[in-house]
Amino acid sequence: MDEGLPPCWNDVVDVLASGVRRVLLFGPPGLGKTYAALRLATNGPAERLTCTEDLTSAEITGSWMPAGQGRWEWREGPGIRAWRGVNGRGSRLVVDEIDRASGDALSTLLLICDSPESARWRHPDSGEWVRPGEEFTVVVTTNSGTLEEIPVALRDRFPVCVRIDRPHPGAVSTLSDDLRGPALAGALGGDERFVSLRSFYAFDALRAQLGAQRAASLVFGSRADAFLDALAIGSLR
Numbered sequence: 001m002d003e004g005l006p007p008c009w010n011d012v013v014d015v016l017a018s019g020v021r022r023v024l025l026f027g028p029p030g031l032g033k034t035y036a037a038l039r040l041a042t043n044g045p046a047e048r049l050t051c052t053e054d055l056t057s058a059e060i061t062g063s064w065m066p067a068g069q070g071r072w073e074w075r076e077g078p079g080i081r082a083w084r085g086v087n088g089r090g091s092r093l094v095v096d097e098i099d100r101a102s103g104d105a106l107s108t109l110l111l112i113c114d115s116p117e118s119a120r121w122r123h124p125d126s127g128e129w130v131r132p133g134e135e136f137t138v139v140v141t142t143n144s145g146t147l148e149e150i151p152v153a154l155r156d157r158f159p160v161c162v163r164i165d166r167p168h169p170g171a172v173s174t175l176s177d178d179l180r181g182p183a184l185a186g187a188l189g190g191d192e193r194f195v196s197l198r199s200f201y202a203f204d205a206l207r208a209q210l211g212a213q214r215a216a217s218l219v220f221g222s223r224a225d226a227f228l229d230a231l232a233i234g235s236l237r
């Protein structure tokens with residue numbers, strides 16, 4: 001347990017450190033879910049997939065690509081690359097916006113995230129049966145406030161789901177001093193909508209060039225005055 005971390009981030013660290021191989025992170029945008037998923041308890045560079053309505057199975061397992069002189073070769077996708085990892089041991093796969101996956105891609109993600117005993121995929125060129133290496137881990141993320149938008153079969157593959165409700169302190173530490181407290185608190189006074197770290201970063205950078213008022217209006221629009229008031233009186237919760 002790290003005393004400096006908010007409880008949600010402590011949970012993520014503890015769960016990944018204890019060897020749980022399937023974790024789902026959900027919560028408002030811009031709190032550091034993807035950043036953490038790509039880096040925490042990894043054994044090397046992570047593979048990454050971002051789901052959209054148009055994501056296809058080929059973008060997960062691979063596709064045939066022209067290799068010159070009329071030849072085609074099978075190029076493996078991030079799902080299979082993460083199964084293999086370095087030397088077949090497996091590595092981290094990060095699947096962002098999992099709630100958007102549908103149809104073909106969803107079925108393929110179910111296969112990729114299946115339990116190690118059941119998961120296997122046949123290489124279309126060599127005919128090799130590929131299985132996930134023992135160090136293969138998946139962290140999926142979603143902005144959904146609840147887990148109801150996640151298909152049941154997928155949800156079942158992720159017994160541990162952590163609701164992220166605070167920005168990661170590492171992210172906040174790169175902001176100017178006066179913005180750190182507000183960024184950690186996350187929400188404008190009286191407003192339940194979270195202020196994304198991305199907004200704080202943009203405000204911080206713009207403020208240095210254009211002044212606080214203009215920066216706030218560019219980043220927060222109609223909420224600019226509320227943001228500046230909250231900053232001034234330290235009423236950001």
Ligand SMILES: Nc1ncnc2c1ncn2[C@@H]1O[C@H](COP(=O)(O)OP(=O)(O)OP(=O)(O)O)[C@@H](O)[C@H]1O
Pocket residue numbers: 027028029030031032033034035036096141142143168169170171172174197198
């Ligand atoms: N621990 C950290 N240290 C430094 N920067 C960070 C850290 N965590 C997040 N960031 C930065 O904060 C921003 C938002 O982080 P990230 O993309 O991980 O958020 P997210 O929760 O995945 O958001 P979304 O739900 O919209 O995908 C990014 O610019 C990222 O680089």
Ligand SMILES: [Mg+2]
Pocket residue numbers: 033034035096141
């Ligand atoms: Mg993300």
